[in-house]
Amino acid sequence: xxxxxxxxxxxxxxxxxxxxxxxxxxxxxxxxxxxxxxxxxxxxxxxxxxxxxxxxxxxxxxxxxxxxxxxxxxxxxxxxxxxxxxxxxxxxxxxxxxxxxxxxxxxxxxxxxxxxxxxxxxxxxxxxxxxxxxxxxxxxxxxxxxxxxxxxxxxxxxxxxxxxxxxxxxxxxxxxxxxxxxxxxxxxxxxxxxxxxxxxxxxxxxxxxxxxxxxxxxxxxxxxxxxxxxxxxxxxxxxxxxxxxxxxxxxxxxxxxxxxxxxxxxxxxxxxxxxxxxxxxxxxxxxxxxxxxxxxxxxxxxxxxxxxxxxxxxxxxxxxxxx
Ligand code: HEM
Numbered sequence: 001x002x003x004x005x006x007x008x009x010x011x012x013x014x015x016x017x018x019x020x021x022x023x024x025x026x027x028x029x030x031x032x033x034x035x036x037x038x039x040x041x042x043x044x045x046x047x048x049x050x051x052x053x054x055x056x057x058x059x060x061x062x063x064x065x066x067x068x069x070x071x072x073x074x075x076x077x078x079x080x081x082x083x084x085x086x087x088x089x090x091x092x093x094x095x096x097x098x099x100x101x102x103x104x105x106x107x108x109x110x111x112x113x114x115x116x117x118x119x120x121x122x123x124x125x126x127x128x129x130x131x132x133x134x135x136x137x138x139x140x141x142x143x144x145x146x147x148x149x150x151x152x153x154x155x156x157x158x159x160x161x162x163x164x165x166x167x168x169x170x171x172x173x174x175x176x177x178x179x180x181x182x183x184x185x186x187x188x189x190x191x192x193x194x195x196x197x198x199x200x201x202x203x204x205x206x207x208x209x210x211x212x213x214x215x216x217x218x219x220x221x222x223x224x225x226x227x228x229x230x231x232x233x234x235x236x237x238x239x240x241x242x243x244x245x246x247x248x249x250x251x252x253x254x255x256x257x258x259x260x261x262x263x264x265x266x267x268x269x270x271x272x273x274x275x276x277x278x279x280x281x282x283x284x285x286x287x288x289x290x291x292x293x294x295x296x297x298x299x300x301x302x303x304x305x306x307x308x309x310x311x312x313x314x315x316x317x318x319x320x321x322x323x
Contacts, residue, residue: 029146029304034125038117042145045126048109049133052102057248060134061198062102067131068194068302069100070124072181073160075307077152078123081106081319085154093160098237099201103320106130110319123319124149128303135299138197140250141292143300150313153322167204167265171275174267181305183298189277190294191302192268193284195242196254200264202229203236208266216273221262240264255285 034041052059070080073090080090081103090096091103106123109130113121125147136142165177178188208215209222210231221244228238242264245253254268258281263269272281284291307313314323 029148031144031146033146033148034117034121037120038113040116041113041121041125042129044112044116045109045129046133048112049105049130050137052105052108053134053137057138058198059102059105060138060250061194062100063105063127063130063134064194065100065198066102066106067127068191069096069160069164070127071302071305072163072177074152074156074311075305076124076128076149076303077307077311077313078127078149078316078319079152079155080160081123081127082152082155082322083320085321087154088157089155090157090160091155093157093164095164095166096160106319114317119315119317122149122151122315124151126319131299131303135194135250135295138248138250140196141296143296146300146303149306151316151319152307153312153314165267167200167267168207169267169270171270171273171277174270175276181302183301185276186280186294187298187301189271189280190284190291190298192271193252193254193291193295195264195268196246196250196252197248198242199239199247200242201236202238202240205229205240205264205266206231206233206236208264208269212266215266216261216269217263218261221260225264242268252284252288252291255281255291259285 049060049063066080069090070076070078073079080096080100082089084092091100106127110123110126113126128147128149129145132143132145163177165174169177174188175185178185205225206229208217209225209229211222225240228240229235241247243254243257244262244264245257257263258269258272261269263272271277317323
């Protein structure tokens with residue numbers, strides 16, 4: 001009897017530990033986390049992002065992509081911001097090298113936050129707030145950011161290569177990549193609406209605009225891009241807007257472009273190519289408010305992605321290296 005109640009106690013403790021592990025990750029985030037620790041946090045980050053966006057409208061897009069590439073790789077832990085250390089970091093991973101940018105926007109925001117509240121605020125939270133501010137500064141929705149993330153002490157190039165979907169992906173692969181993170185197909189489609197801002201390099205859309213068999217693409221749109229991005233090669237770095245309708249405004253122009261088969265990346269057009277997301281794309285194309293509402297919720301869900309329990313974490317002072 002004593003022995004069996006001991007077993008039960010051990011089981012109870014194991015259950016408690018498992019539950020508190022879960023609670024210690026995503027559930028611990030709170031909109032109030034810095035109310036006492038750093039009351040000036042949110043206006044401080046917003047000013048830094050506003051300055052960057054005023055100087056370069058594309059800075060907002062850069063920050064948004066940083067947030068996605070952070071959260072999809074071992075959770076939102078600012079690992080993407082780490083420079084290479086003893087191990088190769090995420091910055092040099094296939095989807096990031098010569099492509100991801102905006103690191104200096106987060107550096108500037110974090111320096112301003114450090115001046116106001118030394119050692120209190122994680123780089124991962126600064127990035128989450130900056131992403132929300134980038135959206136609203138470019139004309140998109142706003143939402144309450146949940147905070148209390150901590151920063152990784154190391155980054156994983158392999159995990160970045162494995163977890164970030166590529167522009168050649170078909171719809172099933174896109175759905176699967178988001179499902180692997182606990183995000184639905186609807187979240188995936190709403191989040192892809194970020195491609196309403198920003199640019200892609202010719203290397204990522206050459207195949208699509210140069211008459212790959214089976215590409216669902218508007219012929220005039222493709223012809224207009226072939227000059228800058230020829231089939232013969234070269235010009236890998238030539239940029240084109242992901243949203244040809246309203247390139248720098250955060251609106252539903254991206255979805256309107258998809259309906260006209262003017263998605264820039266193969267993966268973009270996959271959201272509207274006779275598959276499960278067609279109806280949602282049409283809805284977002286005709287109803288910007290529905291897109292904004294789903295998008296804000298999906299950003300909160302993506303921001304909840306947490307590092308695995310047991311990952312060594314800290315509040316980094318400099319976002320580029322562990323303390
Ligand atoms: C659904 C799967 C996705 C794929 C396959 C994908 C792929 C890409 C690719 C290939 C580029 C161009 C990069 C370059 O040429 O250098 C790009 C740009 C961008 N992506 Fe995505 N992306 C996806 C989802 C997302 C999500 C969920 C977000 C944010 C929430 C996002 C934000 C951005 C932004 C803002 C840019 C423009 C960056 C700039 O102008 O610097 N993407 N994406």
